[in-house]
Amino acid sequence: MISPIDGTLQNIMQYESNMINKKLEWEKTKTEDGFGRVVIDNFLDEETCMKLYEECMNAPKGGWTVFTRANSRMEEFNDLISLPTAHRVTYDIMHSGEFLYQLENMTGIVGLLPDPHLVGAGYSILRNGTILAPHYDFNWNDRLRLHRKLTSLLYITPNWKSDWGGHNVVWDGNPELNPNAKIIESTAPLFNRFVINENIPKGPVHSVSEVTCPDDVYGRCAIRFFYYVSTSEYDKENPPHRSTYSSNEYSHHKLHEEEEWNGHFVGNGGEDYGYTPKIVN
Numbered sequence: 001m002i003s004p005i006d007g008t009l010q011n012i013m014q015y016e017s018n019m020i021n022k023k024l025e026w027e028k029t030k031t032e033d034g035f036g037r038v039v040i041d042n043f044l045d046e047e048t049c050m051k052l053y054e055e056c057m058n059a060p061k062g063g064w065t066v067f068t069r070a071n072s073r074m075e076e077f078n079d080l081i082s083l084p085t086a087h088r089v090t091y092d093i094m095h096s097g098e099f100l101y102q103l104e105n106m107t108g109i110v111g112l113l114p115d116p117h118l119v120g121a122g123y124s125i126l127r128n129g130t131i132l133a134p135h136y137d138f139n140w141n142d143r144l145r146l147h148r149k150l151t152s153l154l155y156i157t158p159n160w161k162s163d164w165g166g167h168n169v170v171w172d173g174n175p176e177l178n179p180n181a182k183i184i185e186s187t188a189p190l191f192n193r194f195v196i197n198e199n200i201p202k203g204p205v206h207s208v209s210e211v212t213c214p215d216d217v218y219g220r221c222a223i224r225f226f227y228y229v230s231t232s233e234y235d236k237e238n239p240p241h242r243s244t245y246s247s248n249e250y251s252h253h254k255l256h257e258e259e260e261w262n263g264h265f266v267g268n269g270g271e272d273y274g275y276t277p278k279i280v281n
């Protein structure tokens with residue numbers, strides 16, 4: 001097991017450098033197709049990604065469910081409590097404020113939230129000979145009561161070959177309903193490749209091509225994370241206010257004042273966003 005602090009910092013530094021230049025890719029796909037998406041290779045350090053794969057293979061049998069629908073079949077597992085690497089990657093990295101900040105910067109989407117319950121997320125395996133038929137994803141998480149906005153997958157099967165199938169195929173329509181539907185993009189599930197796709201109303205339609213790996217390969221393994229946005233407004237009967245005391249006397253400042261800081265910024269709901277830097281002319 002990698003050390004909790006060093007490993008996490010190493011991973012954060014790696015994904016930050018990976019995501020800095022992905023903003024243009026996101027904007028280009030969004031402009032051309034109406035939904036943004038990016039592919040990031042070498043997302044985590046290889047050792048961590050390999051540990052994710054080993055934990056996937058050895059995850060307790062009782063925690064797996066199998067999803068079947070319209071010729072599709074996928075095994076799913078989201079109870080990460082006994083899987084130290086998956087748990088730490090999920091809650092220390094993928095659900096962290098630092099990562100959400102990077103996602104928001106890259107996508108321009110404000111107010112992204114993770115799902116700590118991993119509804120429909122976590123590990124997934126597509127075995128040899130299986131597919132996912134064309135579909136669009138569920139849009140509402142009833143546990144969080146939020147709309148789904150981003151779907152991300154990290155592929156974790158080592159040495160995956162592109163001709164073993166299992167590609168994530170994005171369409172401009174449902175090919176089962178419209179024979180003229182065309183493939184926009186097909187992405188191979190290569191080891192340590194991270195893909196982020198935007199969910200839009202009733203789209204995008206996507207499928208997974210048939211997995212045709214050798215019999216001694218475990219399958220197309222991935223770990224998935226979904227991100228949500230709230231469209232809710234505050235309750236008009238209970239509008240935002242600051243913490244309220246019997247006295248309105250108020251002081252809030254840095255314990256150790258620094259010259260380069262100007263003052264603190266308080267939001268409309270009274271929330272304190274901390275200090276703003278002093279503007280230097």
Ligand SMILES: [Fe+2]
Pocket residue numbers: 135136137206
């Ligand atoms: Fe999907």
